[in-house]
Amino acid sequence: MSYWMMVASLPLLPAIMLALGHHRARAAQLCHVALSWILRLLQGQVCAKSTHAFVFSRCTHGNASSVLEAFDVYAETHASAAVGPQIGEALNQVVKRVQPSKVLELGMHCGYTSVLFLRLLPPDGKLFTVEQDPAVADLGEELILVAGFKHTQFQVLTGSSGDTIPTLHSLLGVAPGTSDTFHLVLMDHDPQQYLMDLRALEKEGLLCPVGCSIVVILRNQKDKVLIELIEMTQAKPDCYTIKSLIPGMLELFYQKKRTQ
Structure with a gap:
């Protein structure tokens, strides 16, 4: 729109x-x-x-670290939708530990976490990033390119998460429930969609069954979505565990355990 x-x-x-x-x-x-x-x-x-204009003019083009630093400088004096350096460092540690080859990002916010992920993915890795607002998606895509990444390394999908999730199988080109699905999922879009979208990803077989980390950004620690996610893990201990919970971020671990 x-x-x-x-x-x-x-x-x-x-x-x-x-x-x-x-x-x-x-x-x-x-x-x-x-x-x-x-x-x-x-x-x-x-x-x-505003974020795009600042980062575009301040960063060294072709340098992903410089792009992330420009985002952080902007956030020091302006309201920003980017997760910031503290959560950014936590995400760095998650990516290094998980070593994913396929990452799904729900909520682009001008490309901060997109650049962060792409910087750590292997040469054959790929990021799929979903953004509902076409204008924001265009700005984020440009900053990803400014950071030095190519279209072969990522794909920007414009639309709601609910409409996009059922289409991901055809984009991945893999069968549901295989190890070639997503190893890492970031949720930083509409918190009211977190639980619904997580259930949809599981139902569609898009979470790698041998292990997938789901990182949920919690901009409001008092939001009931945190309680709902914790209750879900308690209701499905055979699939979900809480890996970590820090201010602003929850990491869940999904693994489809075999039944005897």
């Missing part, structure tokens, strides 16, 4: 409320949700444009 389409939709919200008449309370709730969604997208675009 373009900027102007989103702006043009704002005046329609009161009309929707009036049109629904006796369902006005429900309409008000729906309008609030729609307005919040629109404003979140607009805010994300503004943040991404």
Whole structure:
């Protein structure tokens, strides 16, 4: 959805409320949700444009470390959707430990974690990054290229996580439930989608059955999604364990244990 389409939709919200008449309370709730969604997208675009302009002008092109450093410098004085150096270092340690060849990233946020992952992937590794906002996806893709990576090393998928997950089998070109599926998944998109998307990834057989780390970014430690994820691991101890929990990040480990 373009900027102007989103702006043009704002005046329609009161009309929707009036049109629904006796369902006005429900309409008000729906309008609030729609307005919040629109404003979140607009805010994300503004943040991404500002971040992109700063990083593009400050970094050394072709140098991934310089790109990440520029992101961190920007975050010191500006509100930023990038995870920042502390979580970034934790992610570095996860990647070095897991040594994945296929990584799925849900939520691009201008490419910070994309560059971080690509810098540590093996030559034959590949990153699939999903971003709902096309404008943000374009900006993030450009910074990945600025960092020195090629299109053969990553693929940007524009759309919602719910719509994209069922298409990943054809993109991977592997059978469900094999070791050639994803070894590492990062969730940094809509927290309300975390649990639903994790279940979808498991159902679709996209999590490597011999071991897959799922890293969940928790921008609000009090969000109920953390409790829901912990409850899920407790309900499915044969598949999930909590690998680590630090401020801002939860790492789950998925392994399909064989039944005797």
